[in-house]
Structure formats: C-alpha cells, structure tokens
Amino acid sequence: MITLKRESYDAIVIGSGMSGGWAAKELCEKGLKTLVLERGRGVEHGTDYITEHKQPWELPHRGQTPPALAERDYAVQKEVYLFDESTRHFFINDRLNPYKQKKPFSWIRGNQVGGRSLLWARQCYRWSDLDFEANARDGHGVDWPIRYTDIAPWYDYVESFVGISGEALGLPQLPDGKFQKPMEMNVVERHLKGRIENSFPGRRMTIGRCAVLTEELNGRAPCHYCGECERGCSTRSYFSSLSVTLPAAMATGNLTLRPHSNVHSIIYDEERDRATGVRVVDYESKEVLEFDGQIIFMCASCIGTTQIMMNSKSLRFPDGIANSSGALGHYLMDHHELTSSAVIDGFEDDYYEGKRPNGVYIPRFRNVDEQSSRNDYVRGFGFQAGAFRMGWGRGASEPGFGIDLKEKLRSPGPWAMWMSGFGEALPVFENQVSLSEERDEWGLPIVEIDCAYTPNAYAMREDIAVCIREMYEAAGFHSIEIGDIPNVVPGIAIHEMGTARMGRDPKTSVLNAFNQCHDVPNLFVTDGACMTSSACQNPSITYMALTARAVDFAVTAMKRGDLYS
Amino acid sequence: MDRRDALTKLTLLIGGAVSAPTFSAFISGCAPPRSQGTYVPLSLDSNAFRLIGELAELIIPETDTPGALTAGVDRYIDSVLTDIFSEDRRSDFFLGMEDFSSRAHASYGADLREMSPEQQRDFLVALEYEAFRGIPSHVPNAASFYRQVKELTVTGYYTSEVGATMELHLMPYGKYRPIVPLEEIGRAWA
Numbered sequence: 001m002i003t004l005k006r007e008s009y010d011a012i013v014i015g016s017g018m019s020g021g022w023a024a025k026e027l028c029e030k031g032l033k034t035l036v037l038e039r040g041r042g043v044e045h046g047t048d049y050i051t052e053h054k055q056p057w058e059l060p061h062r063g064q065t066p067p068a069l070a071e072r073d074y075a076v077q078k079e080v081y082l083f084d085e086s087t088r089h090f091f092i093n094d095r096l097n098p099y100k101q102k103k104p105f106s107w108i109r110g111n112q113v114g115g116r117s118l119l120w121a122r123q124c125y126r127w128s129d130l131d132f133e134a135n136a137r138d139g140h141g142v143d144w145p146i147r148y149t150d151i152a153p154w155y156d157y158v159e160s161f162v163g164i165s166g167e168a169l170g171l172p173q174l175p176d177g178k179f180q181k182p183m184e185m186n187v188v189e190r191h192l193k194g195r196i197e198n199s200f201p202g203r204r205m206t207i208g209r210c211a212v213l214t215e216e217l218n219g220r221a222p223c224h225y226c227g228e229c230e231r232g233c234s235t236r237s238y239f240s241s242l243s244v245t246l247p248a249a250m251a252t253g254n255l256t257l258r259p260h261s262n263v264h265s266i267i268y269d270e271e272r273d274r275a276t277g278v279r280v281v282d283y284e285s286k287e288v289l290e291f292d293g294q295i296i297f298m299c300a301s302c303i304g305t306t307q308i309m310m311n312s313k314s315l316r317f318p319d320g321i322a323n324s325s326g327a328l329g330h331y332l333m334d335h336h337e338l339t340s341s342a343v344i345d346g347f348e349d350d351y352y353e354g355k356r357p358n359g360v361y362i363p364r365f366r367n368v369d370e371q372s373s374r375n376d377y378v379r380g381f382g383f384q385a386g387a388f389r390m391g392w393g394r395g396a397s398e399p400g401f402g403i404d405l406k407e408k409l410r411s412p413g414p415w416a417m418w419m420s421g422f423g424e425a426l427p428v429f430e431n432q433v434s435l436s437e438e439r440d441e442w443g444l445p446i447v448e449i450d451c452a453y454t455p456n457a458y459a460m461r462e463d464i465a466v467c468i469r470e471m472y473e474a475a476g477f478h479s480i481e482i483g484d485i486p487n488v489v490p491g492i493a494i495h496e497m498g499t500a501r502m503g504r505d506p507k508t509s510v511l512n513a514f515n516q517c518h519d520v521p522n523l524f525v526t527d528g529a530c531m532t533s534s535a536c537q538n539p540s541i542t543y544m545a546l547t548a549r550a551v552d553f554a555v556t557a558m559k560r561g562d563l564y565s
Numbered sequence: 566m567d568r569r570d571a572l573t574k575l576t577l578l579i580g581g582a583v584s585a586p587t588f589s590a591f592i593s594g595c596a597p598p599r600s601q602g603t604y605v606p607l608s609l610d611s612n613a614f615r616l617i618g619e620l621a622e623l624i625i626p627e628t629d630t631p632g633a634l635t636a637g638v639d640r641y642i643d644s645v646l647t648d649i650f651s652e653d654r655r656s657d658f659f660l661g662m663e664d665f666s667s668r669a670h671a672s673y674g675a676d677l678r679e680m681s682p683e684q685q686r687d688f689l690v691a692l693e694y695e696a697f698r699g700i701p702s703h704v705p706n707a708a709s710f711y712r713q714v715k716e717l718t719v720t721g722y723y724t725s726e727v728g729a730t731m732e733l734h735l736m737p738y739g740k741y742r743p744i745v746p747l748e749e750i751g752r753a754w755a
Contacts (some may be wrong), residue, residue, distance in 0.1 A: 053738075055726070055729065055730070055735075056724035056725075057724060057725050057726045057729070060650065061644075061645075061648060061722075062641075062720075062721075062724045064650055065682060066648045067649065068651070069649060100660070168613070183741065183743075184741070184743035185743060186743045186744060187743075187744050203632075209722060223741075224738045224739050224740075225738060225739065225740060226738050227736075239622045291720045292706070313635055348747070349746060349747050349748065350744055350745070350746065350747065351745050351746070351747040351750050352742060352744065352745055353736070353737070353740065353741070353742040353745050353750065354736065354737075354738075354739070354740055354741035354742060355741075355742075356734060362581075389722075390721060391754065391755075392723040392733065393719075393720075393723075394727075395715040395723075396715065396719040396720060397716075398696075398697070399635065399693050399696075399697040399698070400693070401623065401624045401625075401689055401693060401715065402623060402624065402625075402626055402628060402686075402689075403623065403628060404718075405624065406625055406626065406628060406732070409719075409723070409733075410732065410752050411747070411752065411753055412747065412754070413753075495643040522633055534649055536630040
C-alpha cells in the first residue's frame, strides 16, 4: 500500500555529510526553506558519541569487533583502517545495503546524519592550477570548466568557518589557506623534515593541514588531544557537518532535517523541463513520500548521488536525469594509497604528550615543473606520515617474559614511522557505476561498480615506493616495509569521485562550471561526483568550497528568475 | 605485505600510544576486572582456566605493580576465546594446550603449577625459543599455544585499567607537547 504525502520547500538537499551540510547552511542562511534528506539514522551531536573518551577496558571487546559479526554485517567496511568497536555504529551495514563489485571495489559508507564527515581524516589541501589544468595539459579526461581563481575565494570562505590548522609554505602546487596556528612536529618528524629538505631539492615536509582547531572559533573549543576524533567530538574541535554546518543551518529556523529518507529518484516534469521534487522511500516504514523543491542539491556521496540520478528515468532522460551526455556513472576515480613503516635508532630521551590528531605532509613534487617531469607516468602524489614511539604492542611479537618483559614494556620502544603515498587516478570511461537488475528492500536498483586502476597508477606506485625508500634511508631509518604495489583495491582511500563530472561541453559532461546540470538548470551536484579529475590531495575541502560557490550561484540565479526562464 | 597487513603491523608496533591521525585501533579483547564478582568461564573448563591464569602471571608477574591475574587477563582470554576466536582457532588453541601439558609432563613430570620456579622458567625459555626463533609448526603445538597466550596476555594486560593506569601512564587530555624529555614522563603511555 503506497501512501503519498507532499510537502513543499524552496530547496532540497540530498545527503547530510560534508557537502550536504554546507549546502544546507548556505541555503538556509540565504533565507530558503530547506529540506535535508538523509538516508541513515538520526544522530545527535554529543549524546550519540557513545564511545567518546571510553578507555579500552570500557569497550566490550577492547576495540575489536567479533569477526563473525564483522564478516556477516560489515564485510566491506571492516577493511577500512578506522573500523573497530569504537566506530562501528557510524558505518553502514553491508548485508542490509548491498552493492555489486564487478571488480573489487571497497565502497566505504556512513549511514547517519553527518555521513562520513564523522569519520574523515580531516586533512585539507587546496588544489591549484596544476590540478585544474591537468586534463587539458595531458589529454586525460575533459578540461575543468574552472581554474584556481574561480574557487580561491570560496576556499577562503569555507576554511574560515571550518577552522583549519596548518603552516603556509608558499608552494604554487599547494596553495596556502586561511590557517589557524599549526600543530607541531615531534623530534623524529623534525629530523626527517631536515633530511628530506636537505637531500631532495623540491621536497618539503610540513605539519598536516587539518580541520581540527588549535584556536577557539565561533564558540568551538581548541583540540584537547584525546586523539580519537572518529568517535565524535563533543567540544566541536574537529569539523563535521553534524557539529558545525548543520547546527548553523538549524539556527536560521529554515532547516528541516529528515533522517531515514532513502531517496528513490528525482521527479522531473517534462512540460516545465525542470526537476520538481524528490521521491523518498522511508528507510524504516518503507512508506513512499514526495517532496517538492525549487532547487535540488545532490550531496549523497559520489556513488550515492549517481545511483539516484540513474534511477531518475523519464522520457527525456531514459538513462538517468541530466544524462544527455552519457557521462553519468562513468569516470569513477579513487586515490591509490601505498603504505609503509620504518624504524629509526636514537632519540631515546625524547617523548611527547597528547595524541595529536594529525600527521605530517609532503606535498607533491613530481610533474610539477619541467625539472620534475617524468616520462613513465603523468600526474603525481603526496605523502602523509607520522612518527611515534612504539608502545606495549611490541611485547606481543618479541621474545621475553616475566619481570624482564614487564620492565622492558614500562618504557616506550624505538621510534617508528608510517608514511603513505596518495596518488592521483585518471578519469577513464570504463571505470563506472551502473544499476543492476536486482533491487534492494527499498525497491532501489542495486549499484554495480566496475573500476580498476590504469597502468599510469601502477607506474606511479613504483615511483612512490622508490621515494619512500630513499627518504627513509636519507634520514637513517631501517626495517623499511612497503605495501603491495600491484595489489590495490579502489574505494579504500575513500576519495571516490567523478561520476557526474563538471565540464565545458554538455556533450561530454553532466555539470557546468557552477555544478549545475547542463540539462536541468535547477539540479546541482556538489559532492565527489562532480569532480573532473582527482588530483592527489584529500578532496573534502574542495567539495565544501564548490558547494558554497554553487549555492551562491543557484540562489542568485533563482532570485533573478533564471532557473525557471 | 598488503595495506591491511601493514596497518595491523603498525597497530601492533604502536600499541596504545598513537599519534597518527588515524591509528587508534586496539587489537583485542574484553572482560571485567578481577574485582567484579565471581567469573564463570565460558570457553575454558576450570583446569584450563587455572592454567591460563598461571601462565599469564608468569608472562606478566606481579612486581611493584599488579600482574596479569589481578588485571583479569585470565577472564580476558576466556572472553576472546568465546567472542573473537573462530571455531578453528579455538580448536587449534586447545590442541596446542594439550601439547603444552603433555610436554610439561614429559619433561618435568608435572603440571605448570607443580613445577619449581626454575623449572617453569626453563620450560618457558624453551618454548620462547621455539615460538620466536624456531621454524613455525604447521600443526598447533605447545609453542604456538604459548605464543598465542603471550600475545593475549600482553594485550589483555595493557588494555586493562590496571595495566594502563598502574603499570603505564594514561595519556592525559588537554594539550599536545611535541617534545618532552622521557625522564619527565617516566613510563610509556598506555
């Protein structure tokens, strides 16, 4: 039995995560009555951070998820570094929310208000024209319809509100932002920085630029260094939509937030040639509801947005709304990561206090100019890293027992380091998301993902491994272990993007320079789906800047009457 | 080494003291501390439960701070066997335990607790050597059992309130000091 309820709003935002939170805040602050639809459950800031500041002995299994449960309900999510007993409730249940992998693809998903903004690693790096011009320069993918000057003021705008700590470097390939005072490096990180910058001209190392406050901002407290951001932060010291943008939207009185709203499709009116609303299947009751809106923002995550758009079929758009180009669902990208660890002798009298929720960063240094250009691959990579002293965990894997073992573990162990390269992936038509014949229990066609890295990525990974080794060796590290170069599954970097890309030509792209669908002027896409290339930087801050920019454009256009002319 | 192995390895290396943006996972475990009432083991019978406790206490004994037993490591290991181990791992664990007991009898004609402290020490030294330096056996044996118990003891002890607060130092909240003389802190962070 299908019941239909109708409610009307000025704007509808689909998704409440990183992009959706920003869309909601900006639309509400501009005076639009805004409905935010979130598939997942409702979560309250603070009270629902059920594991925040819990000590290991206070967790039922001291952090570990029973493997049988992980296997049954979190077969994909359990692969991600963050997944454990303290964060499990912020990950989707894979069994209840299936997708198909034509080739292995780890689709990491949140399923609650706030989405993955509750789980992100908080690293914020601006893109530069090296990135926005990349496709035009080497011919992979279509040209971005924007350049750095178009987005720079919007980076300023979102960064000032998000609160990003970091250090200005003046590098053309990694523009500086609006920074709070940087966090500091420990003794081994300082040592590595010195060795890298002396030994390798063109390479720099800096503290991570991260969305964790070092200074008070709009009533949000500076970080207290508990080091467990992903469990939730009741002091709002790190940025999430749940704790920062959604409350700002709510404060306007213009926000309606509806959890448990599984969006089935966008309603398209052939006569008016516009999107007029959204069809929802309630996640719990499975009741079908419809909501009308003047403007619709797609912020459901790259693949989620694509799924909804592809399922929005009409006479004009038989292959999904706003898909006259046929680009929708194609050009899926995710960064490829190569992890490593190493050990260094010395520095035994030095330690640190506090769990810094941030690492260090080595900005891209390959293919940034003539001198650094490679002939074995295009594009580049950056490194995240961090040094620490080994803890008691080493006792499990080394010989020794009794008083000797206890005495040894009473002191910290040697200094060790982790270092991960994050490489750019190219936009390739064959890497795609499609809808299968099968439907889930809400009646939505199940997504099928078909994605693999190109030879360019594997050539790059060989070089990443070389760089890791030479930097460790220059600084005197030993016991260097580097991850698997050929064996890398896309998705696991959780930077998926590209399946409704921006472009200059409506024949080859879905969105224009303002994230507006070429085909449907009142439909906007501002999550990872909009990205025309992947760069190698963590993408969230760019989604945020693009979202704020697109809302400004959309509301101006709406008020002028352009969206419906 | 794939990414997951790399991370698991890192997590092991890091133990509790994490400074990276991301690595906060602990490897294992559960169980209330010893002070909280009578405990009825779920996977271990009373003899096995006693053996595990004795072995754990030999691995991390009471010194100027409490040892594994006071920290409830025997309960922790029972709960890991119950909630975390698969059927196969559990049965391997018990096969190894059988070999452990037979070897104890073959070499010393006694159970672990009946041995003299010197005999206990010699026995564990031999098992340590086999477990950490020898060629790993394909079938569960006394050395694989010992190694498993040792891993669980270390994890269970240092993630317990006793281990984290009395033996090591619990990292306080509030500030980040990037460089601090170890002397000033004195012990490893939990």
